[in-house]
Amino acid sequence: MVTPIENRAAVTQNHCVPFVPDAVDRRLLRLLQEDAGRTLRELGELVGLSPSAVQRRIRGYRAAGVVAREVAVLDPAALGPTTLAVVLVTLDHESAEHHAAFRTRMRHEPRVQQCYDLAGQWDYVVVLVTDSLAECRALSDRLFLGDGNVRRYDTLPVLDPVKTGLTVPLPEP
Amino acid sequence: MVTPIENRAAVTQNHCVPFVPDAVDRRLLRLLQEDAGRTLRELGELVGLSPSAVQRRIRGYRAAGVVAREVAVLDPAALGPTTLAVVLVTLDHESAEHHAAFRTRMRHEPRVQQCYDLAGQWDYVVVLVTDSLAECRALSDRLFLGDGNVRRYDTLPVLDPVKTGLTVPLPEP
DNA sequence: CGTGAAAGTTTGATTGT
DNA sequence: ACAATCAAACTTTCACG
Numbered sequence: 413m414v415t416p417i418e419n420r421a422a423v424t425q426n427h428c429v430p431f432v433p434d435a436v437d438r439r440l441l442r443l444l445q446e447d448a449g450r451t452l453r454e455l456g457e458l459v460g461l462s463p464s465a466v467q468r469r470i471r472g473y474r475a476a477g478v479v480a481r482e483v484a485v486l487d488p489a490a491l492g493p494t495t496l497a498v499v500l501v502t503l504d505h506e507s508a509e510h511h512a513a514f515r516t517r518m519r520h521e522p523r524v525q526q527c528y529d530l531a532g533q534w535d536y537v538v539v540l541v542t543d544s545l546a547e548c549r550a551l552s553d554r555l556f557l558g559d560g561n562v563r564r565y566d567t568l569p570v571l572d573p574v575k576t577g578l579t580v581p582l583p584e585p
Numbered sequence: 586m587v588t589p590i591e592n593r594a595a596v597t598q599n600h601c602v603p604f605v606p607d608a609v610d611r612r613l614l615r616l617l618q619e620d621a622g623r624t625l626r627e628l629g630e631l632v633g634l635s636p637s638a639v640q641r642r643i644r645g646y647r648a649a650g651v652v653a654r655e656v657a658v659l660d661p662a663a664l665g666p667t668t669l670a671v672v673l674v675t676l677d678h679e680s681a682e683h684h685a686a687f688r689t690r691m692r693h694e695p696r697v698q699q700c701y702d703l704a705g706q707w708d709y710v711v712v713l714v715t716d717s718l719a720e721c722r723a724l725s726d727r728l729f730l731g732d733g734n735v736r737r738y739d740t741l742p743v744l745d746p747v748k749t750g751l752t753v754p755l756p757e758p
Numbered sequence: 759c760g761t762g763a764a765a766g767t768t769t770g771a772t773t774g775t
Numbered sequence: 776a777c778a779a780t781c782a783a784a785c786t787t788t789c790a791c792g
Binding site for chain 1: 617
Binding site for chain 1: 789
């Protein structure tokens with residue numbers, strides 16, 4: 413007998429058709445975003461399904477790329493004094509090569525926590541995690557001045573991380 | 586017999602003394618930030634420890650608050666078209682009550698993924714996750730104009746999420 | 759989707775360094 | 776104080792109904 417192709421997973425990998433979650437999928441995904449450490453039995457009890465049904469669904473989320481990864485979130489403050497900063501950056505030369513070089517640099521620097529390409533007056537916003545404002549300054553100089561292709565950057569030090577996370581909203585109804 | 590107090594955990598909970606990781610702790614924490622789905626045996630093989638030694642350390646990270654939580658990271662693009670936007674906000678009235686009200690609003694809105702209190706010309710930077718620029722506009726109006734305490738805000742739509750994550754740098758040496 | 763048996767993982771007591 | 780070992784409890788996995 414021929415194994416039937418799983419539609420949702422297969423098509424979604426073509427980056428064409430989105431994964432369409434039902435009400436239970438949305439509840440499960442909300443629970444997994446909150447705490448990925450729960451057992452299949454716990455999750456099953458919370459959504460009213462057997463452990464293996466939960467497992468099948470979660471397997472589907474991974475296959476469809478809906479669940480990209482599972483990670484531990486560290487609290488930098490527990491490891492010692494930490495400075496966060498949001499940096500707005502505009503490049504000087506706007507060629508594809510210059511942009512690619514900048515992005516590669518951001519992806520390789522561990523103290524760059526996030527980097528987004530922007531529309532508008534600024535080209536990028538970058539979130540830096542350092543031990544101190546001094547280290548932040550030194551890193552900015554190296555990252556944004558060393559290369560010579562940054563026209564201007566503006567550093568906005570973070571006073572308080574009011575809300576952090578990577579949570580994606582999943583409407584209830 | 587009296588149970589000895591676990592120094593690192595107990596003191597760190599006072600938000601005073603940081604947790605001081607050794608070389609193995611740093612390797613483990615780096616692995617857990619990358620992928621929290623590995624088994625204790627796998628982790629043990631990667632750092633050269635027995636599964637139960639790994640378990641004891643990880644238990645310590647949780648107790649010390651170094652590992653805050655374990656979450657599944659979803660790819661919003663796999664669920665359909667998504668618009669990310671970075672919004673810079675300055676409040677009108679700067680009293681403690683006005684700031685508290687704003688923060689509460691950010692924390693309660695699921696489409697606010699991140700919010701940081703800033704030093705400098707802007708009071709806050711907010712990351713919004715919506716289905717479209719139109720929904721982003723509607724949400725901004727409700728969040729930043731509905732309340733009447735925002736002096737001005739600047740929306741920077743995201744063209745490409747070059748690097749995302751909550752990873753905290755853990756130096757090697 | 760649920761059930762149940764097999765495989766693998768986590769847990770904690772114990773012992774040794 | 777920390778690591779290894781081992782057995783019991785629990786989870787995950789998968790074939791089948």
